[in-house]
Amino acid sequence: MSFLRGIYIIWYRDLLRFWHDKMRMGTMMMFPLLFLFIFGSGLSKSMGLLGGGVDFVQFMYPGIIGMTVLMSSFMGATSVVWDREFGFLKEVLVAPINRASVAIGKTLGSATIALIQGLIILILAPVIGVSLPGWTVIKLLPLMFLLAACLGSLGVLLATRIRSMEAFQTLMPILTFPMIFLSGVFFPMEGLPVWMNVLVKLNPATYGITPIRQVVLGTSEGTYFGITLFGHTLSLWQDVVILAAFGVTMLILAMWSFSKQE
Amino acid sequence: MNDIIKVENLVKKFGELVAVDNISFTVAMGEIFGFLGPNGAGKTTTINILCTLAKPTSGQASIDGFDVVHQQKQVRQLIGLVFQDPSLDERLSGLQNLRFHAMVYNVPASVSEQRIKQVLTMTELWDRRNNEVRTYSGGMKRRLEMARGLLHHPKVLFLDEPTLGLDPQTRNRLWEYILELQQSEGTTIFLTTHYMDEATKANRIAIIDYGKIVALDTPERLKEIVGKDIISVKTDDNNRAIEEIKLRYQIEARHDSDGLTFEIANGEEFIPSFIKEFGTKILSISLRRPTLDDVFLKLTGRAIREEEVRDSFKAMVRQYGRRMRR
Numbered sequence: 001m002s003f004l005r006g007i008y009i010i011w012y013r014d015l016l017r018f019w020h021d022k023m024r025m026g027t028m029m030m031f032p033l034l035f036l037f038i039f040g041s042g043l044s045k046s047m048g049l050l051g052g053g054v055d056f057v058q059f060m061y062p063g064i065i066g067m068t069v070l071m072s073s074f075m076g077a078t079s080v081v082w083d084r085e086f087g088f089l090k091e092v093l094v095a096p097i098n099r100a101s102v103a104i105g106k107t108l109g110s111a112t113i114a115l116i117q118g119l120i121i122l123i124l125a126p127v128i129g130v131s132l133p134g135w136t137v138i139k140l141l142p143l144m145f146l147l148a149a150c151l152g153s154l155g156v157l158l159a160t161r162i163r164s165m166e167a168f169q170t171l172m173p174i175l176t177f178p179m180i181f182l183s184g185v186f187f188p189m190e191g192l193p194v195w196m197n198v199l200v201k202l203n204p205a206t207y208g209i210t211p212i213r214q215v216v217l218g219t220s221e222g223t224y225f226g227i228t229l230f231g232h233t234l235s236l237w238q239d240v241v242i243l244a245a246f247g248v249t250m251l252i253l254a255m256w257s258f259s260k261q262e
Numbered sequence: 263m264n265d266i267i268k269v270e271n272l273v274k275k276f277g278e279l280v281a282v283d284n285i286s287f288t289v290a291m292g293e294i295f296g297f298l299g300p301n302g303a304g305k306t307t308t309i310n311i312l313c314t315l316a317k318p319t320s321g322q323a324s325i326d327g328f329d330v331v332h333q334q335k336q337v338r339q340l341i342g343l344v345f346q347d348p349s350l351d352e353r354l355s356g357l358q359n360l361r362f363h364a365m366v367y368n369v370p371a372s373v374s375e376q377r378i379k380q381v382l383t384m385t386e387l388w389d390r391r392n393n394e395v396r397t398y399s400g401g402m403k404r405r406l407e408m409a410r411g412l413l414h415h416p417k418v419l420f421l422d423e424p425t426l427g428l429d430p431q432t433r434n435r436l437w438e439y440i441l442e443l444q445q446s447e448g449t450t451i452f453l454t455t456h457y458m459d460e461a462t463k464a465n466r467i468a469i470i471d472y473g474k475i476v477a478l479d480t481p482e483r484l485k486e487i488v489g490k491d492i493i494s495v496k497t498d499d500n501n502r503a504i505e506e507i508k509l510r511y512q513i514e515a516r517h518d519s520d521g522l523t524f525e526i527a528n529g530e531e532f533i534p535s536f537i538k539e540f541g542t543k544i545l546s547i548s549l550r551r552p553t554l555d556d557v558f559l560k561l562t563g564r565a566i567r568e569e570e571v572r573d574s575f576k577a578m579v580r581q582y583g584r585r586m587r588r
């Protein structure tokens with residue numbers, strides 16, 4: 001019971017902060033929107049059709065949804081570092097709430113905020129000419145939340161391990177950019193050089209973005225844009241299981257790591 | 263009496279540095295216990311260990327019978343803290359900070375709103391309750407931290423230089439409230455301070471220097487260590503005066519900021535004869551009772567006040583650094 005209370009309080013604080021910080025909401029959205037409008041519409045003409053009669057904007061769009069969710073959740077979870085810097089973490093650490101529940105609360109809080117931002121991108125679908133039936137949106141939400149939660153727990157884990165603010169700020173782009181670029185957000189996974197192919201398949205984000213794309217484009221049964229591992233094309237459920245396994249591992253490590261904090 | 267805090271042979275090392283050097287003491291239930299010492303003496307480190315925020319290198323400490331290393335959860339439930347450094351969520355309002363605290367400490371909803379109002383009124387922050395904390399002044403933030411520490415009526419309250427940077431009126435009002443809480447709730451209070459008048463409010467004081475407790479007693483008894491009255495004299499030749507005092511009374515006088523001081527019993531009766539017989543020309547003379555400053559000076563050979571200036575400078579640098587980073 002007190003475990004759930006801990007999760008709820010930390011989650012609630014994150015949402016309150018998000019609500020207070022409208023600037024952050026705006027700036028976090030700028031990046032994906034920029035990609036979507038300028039990059040997407042500019043390039044779609046020159047790229048022509050990809051597999052399955054899909055043009056570049058249609059291809060990019062689900063990738064952008066995934067990217068938004070992933071970045072927002074990861075960044076949100078790493079705010080633990082800021083809490084340490086500004087001292088608020090001490091208030092949390094001496095409090096009579098379970099430390100593991102704090103790690104979960106932080107993960108869920110970041111994931112919820114990420115989901116809200118992902119929803120804003122979803123609302124824009126008609127504007128950029130992608131049709132999204134209500135049923136598709138309902139199927140997308142759990143996928144988005146899963147991706148967000150997995151990256152959130154990774155964020156919490158890193159934030160509890162890396163103490164120096166400077167080291168952290170250097171590390172963030174080094175981690176997030178490859179994670180985004182090597183996840184199939186911007187290009188299909190066919191015909192990549194071998195080293196890149198390996199990195200793409202080692203990247204947990206790939207297993208979150210691929211299902212989102214398949215649902216948006218309605219190619220759910222893994223024909224187009226699926227992940228091929230050892231000659232076998234994974235189904236949507238297999239992607240989800242791999243991603244969830246990664247997420248659960250990260251979450252357990254994050255809970256453990258947070259409990260060990262001094 | 264019942265001892266609520268027990269510390270035995272506590273040691274904390276940071277690499278080579280021994281921040282807390284084998285200290286032992288107990289604090290009785292309902293007592294106000296003061297830690298007095300210069301910067302870097304190990305006060306905050308001791309508090310951090312007692313509050314489960316740091317692990318001791320060796321030795322034991324317990325609060326209300328719960329070990330601070332092995333029974334952290336029980337300890338955390340019992341204590342309240344006002345940290346030396348800021349620990350507020352600056353993005354939330356004052357009210358939201360307090361509500362977060364009330365939720366975390368499981369203050370029943372039926373009393374929490376009323377208590378929040380009470381502490382906010384006491385710290386004169388009620389009118390600003392809905393503003394974000396980052397728009398508060400330094401003193402307002404400090405007051406909010408105090409309000410928060412008192413909110414859940416902890417059994418043991420740790421105050422790490424609680425009134426640093428507050429104006430005298432606010433300090434007095436906070437002290438009234440703290441003493442009232444001690445009376446009505448039987449709260450045990452563990453505080454560190456640089457202000458001598460504040461230390462005097464404690465029932466007992468431990469003087470700590472380089473991680474060691476050099477004296478532990480009631481303020482009155484500590485002052486008896488100095489025992490005598492303190493006489494400050496200005497003369498037209500202080501060096502010669504020191505010589506003369508040594509010859510005439512066998513007393514070692516010390517140079518002061520702009521004169522010299524020495525200690526003597528029954529100072530009031532001493533002064534008239536001193537003025538009459540002293541050979542060096544006296545420009546001014548004054549007498550005062552010993553303070554904890556003098557006790558500290560006597561025990562460590564250094565004045566604690568010199569440190570205070572450096573401390574306020576440190577606080578300034580810290581604040582400035584934070585602002586730059588934002």
Ligand SMILES: Nc1ncnc2c1ncn2[C@@H]1O[C@H](COP(=O)(O)OP(=O)(O)OP(=O)(O)O)[C@@H](O)[C@H]1O
Pocket residue numbers: 276279281299300301302303304305306307308346
């Ligand atoms: N995390 C740490 N790592 C290394 N050294 C530390 C750490 N925390 C404290 N110290 C050192 O331990 C010593 C005691 O520090 P502490 O903060 O306990 O002093 P203090 O008595 O609270 O001083 P002040 O009056 O300045 O608050 C200092 O020399 C300090 O540099």
Ligand SMILES: [Mg+2]
Pocket residue numbers: 305306307346422
């Ligand atoms: Mg200190």
